[in-house]
Amino acid sequence: MNQKAAQNAMNGLTHGVYVIGVHTQEKDNLMTAAWLCQISSSPAMLAVAVSKGHLTAELIERAGCFTVSVLKKDQKEAALVCGRVSGRAADKLKLVKTDYVEGTIPVIAGSAAWLKCRVAQSVAASDHILFLAQVEDGAGGAEDLLVYRKDNFF
């Protein structure tokens, strides 16, 4: 197994840049994610990989639903704010402009699109948890999308 070569080759996979929003009674949080993709069309479903250690994994397990904000080219700063600090150390909702889906679940204001997702299944995938979720609602489109490249963010 050539892990280093495999990881380099994986950099050729294209991803968008998204922010996962979660609401629980105790805490709201926002987390940047690139490892997200559509997995079904009818019903519409997506999968997102969240590191087991992240606060977001814990909050999604508790809430059972989350939002996805699809970021635009000019929202790289929001991606960095939500992707460099844990919600355990800061209230990220105070650091970026937010709107709320159904009055409670945070999304990034001015995103290209937002989706509201309900967890159908969570699958342990080594150091990440893969949340498979049905997309129940959404708005927006595919305008001026921010594209993930590892060397632009790390």
Ligand SMILES: Cc1cc2nc3c(=O)[nH]c(=O)nc-3n(C[C@H](O)[C@H](O)[C@H](O)COP(=O)(O)O)c2cc1C
């Ligand atoms: C551009 C970008 C993409 C990221 N993609 C993911 C991802 O797909 N899955 C993940 O678990 N973490 C990802 N991260 C890292 C988390 O966003 C970061 O560790 C965050 O601080 C975790 O926050 P939390 O502890 O509040 O959940 C990404 C970070 C950046 C900047």
